[in-house]
Amino acid sequence: MFKGSIVALITPMDDKGRLCKKSLKKLVHYHIKNKTNAIVSVGTTxxxxxxxxxxHASVIMHTLELADENIPIIAGTGANATSESILLTKNLEKSGISGCLSVTPYYNKPTQKGLYLHFRAISENTDLPQILYNVPNRTGCDLLPKTIIRLSKLDNIIGLKDASGDLSRVNQIKPLVKKDFILISGDDTTALDFMQLGGQGVISVTANIAAPYMTQMCNFALQGDFAKARLINKKLTILHHLLFQETNPIPIKWAAHYIGLIKHNTLRLPMTPLLKKNQATLSSTIDSINLYAK
Incomplete structure (x- = not known):
């Protein structure tokens, strides 16, 4: 279940900033229909x-209920306080989620020892499978390969979402971790290259609005047919970049609203709506690919 196209699901909100359950239902059913491999609920996206x-817990539980065991749900449980991550994780232990995605603590800038002890403490307080998440350009700290390799020896730390952008890390990590340790890209623009180097999939922002394409691309890659995978990826390349022309999830939320997947383009401050000049370029790209809610 932790391979292929996994969507980093947006949280749809109504015009007052509350969870929009109707839009969430539409999103979940869209991913079930288009055979997305799993949903990350309340990750950073x-x-x-x-x-x-x-x-946080409410959105995860609503997503689980709507999924109705038709698609695995991975809960985002990261925080910059270890105690908060442990509490979030323990509160979900009997919920039915398939695992947790835990981002490195942000702002604190812990040392490698601090990062190791943080994730070890979470691991020791739960039996739920744990996926490490490294995204240094957003958190201010970098989970280095030597620390990932050390953490991989803990029983319920089963994989890594890597959004460092450094493809050389696949070859640094893969030979020194357990054979079943999962390496998942966290960067749509380099995900296919990541998979060709030995990764098993991508936790994708783009999949929010291009689920069938991302599923097909990852399936071809996992089958070793990288020629067909690259044809699909070529179609999505500009979209990958435009979805990060402003801070994520600003563009992807606007795009999901544009194609009719969510009712409102609502973000909570300090996030603000996509600039009009960027709406124009994104909408023309979406139209050229013929993306729409289905």
Missing amino acids: GESATLNQRE
């Missing part, structure tokens, strides 16, 4: 930073 703990 899901605006975890601006949801309180009650809301």
Whole structure:
């Protein structure tokens, strides 16, 4: 279940900034229909930073209910306080989620020892499978290969989402971790290259609006047919870049609203709506690919 196209799901909100359950239902069913391999609920793309703990858990539980066991749900449980990550994780232990995605603590800038002890403490307080998430350009710290290799020896730390942008890390990590340790890209623009080097999939922002394409691309890559995978990826390349022309999830939320997947283009401050000049370029790209809610 932790391979292929996994969507970093946006959290749809109504015009007052509350969870829009109707839009969430549409999103979940869109991914079931288009055979997305799994959903990450309330990861960083899901605006975890601006949801309180009650809301955080509520969105995950609503997503689980709507999925109705038709698609695995991975919960975002990262925080910059170890105790908060442990609490989020423990509160979900009997919920039915398939695993947790835990981002490195942001702003704190822990040392490698601090990062190791942080993830070890979470691991020791749960039996849920744990996927490490490294995204240094957003968190201010970098989980280095030597620390990942050390953490991989812990039983329930099963994989890594790597959004460092450094493709050389696949070859640094893969030979020195357990054979079943999962390496997943966290960067749509380099995901196919990551998979060709030995990664098993991508936790994707683009999949929010291009689920069938991302599923097909990852399936071809996992089958070793990289020629066909590259044809699909070529079609999506400009889209990958435009979805990060402003800070994620600003563009992807606008795009999901544009194609009719969510009712409102609502973000919580300090996030702001996509600039009009960027809406024009993104909409023309979406139209050229013929993306629409289906």
